Amino acid sequence: MNGRERRNKIIQMLSESSEALSGKELAGILDVSRQVIVQDIALLRAQDHEILSTNQGYLLTGEKKISRVFKVVHSDKEVEEELKLIVDYGGHVEDVFVYHKIYGIVRADLHIASRNDIKEFLGDLKNGHSALLKNITSNYHYHTVSAPSEKLLDLIQGKLQESGFLAELKDYEPINFWEKETKEKDKE
Structure with missing residues (x-):
């Protein structure tokens, strides 16, 4: 899975989840380090995805598509x-x-x-x-x-x-x- 595919998967998982997903949880599912997830979240935010960081993990806010x-x-x-x-x-x-x-x-x-x-x-x-x-x-x-x-x-x-x-x-x-x-x- 390349970076773009991984980021698309992150958006998909966040949009389908009713609860916050932690960086550790996302990293485990996608078989990458938590730091890679942090970088992916930053790139997704730069692409205008509204992702909120909470003490429980990441939430996708705004209009779901x-x-x-x-x-x-x-x-x-x-x-x-x-x-x-x-x-x-x-x-x-x-x-x-x-x-x-x-x-x-x-x-x-x-x-x-x-x-x-x-x-x-x-x-x-x-x-x-x-x-x-x-x-x-x-x-x-x-x-x-x-x-x-x-x-x-x-x-x-x-x-x-x-x-x-x-x-x-x-x-x-x-x-x-x-x-x-x-x-x-x-x-x-």
Whole structure:
């Protein structure tokens, strides 16, 4: 597990816990030193995560967000439409990644939460003379999208489907990202 994955796991554990989690407890679960946890918490705070330190441990404060991964496909001309659809329905596009049969998973953080963020992102692409990551996998790519509720994520997923952006997973892909969601709905 690399540092980014470990920090994402810390946020996940803090968001799912109703009680404070101590640095020692987090270190034991993640098999790192307590000092690594302290450094990770500092980095997470620098990324605007509201983490409170108490004598009992760490608590995640502020608005809790739920995330879901969507596999999407579209042309370069439809990037703006896809991103606007997500943010207009309350989603935050955390990242973009592709699964390449040779290179594996290639990921980039986006943190797009508004139409202004979209404008800046598209401007940076144009000014940097860069190509979109999706272009190495025939336009197929994934976004981790967060929102304050499952209801909003369901709405976003439905709108992506209606717009023809949602893509089916293939047998060779490493993870069925919707498997957890399906299992949770089956339990209800």
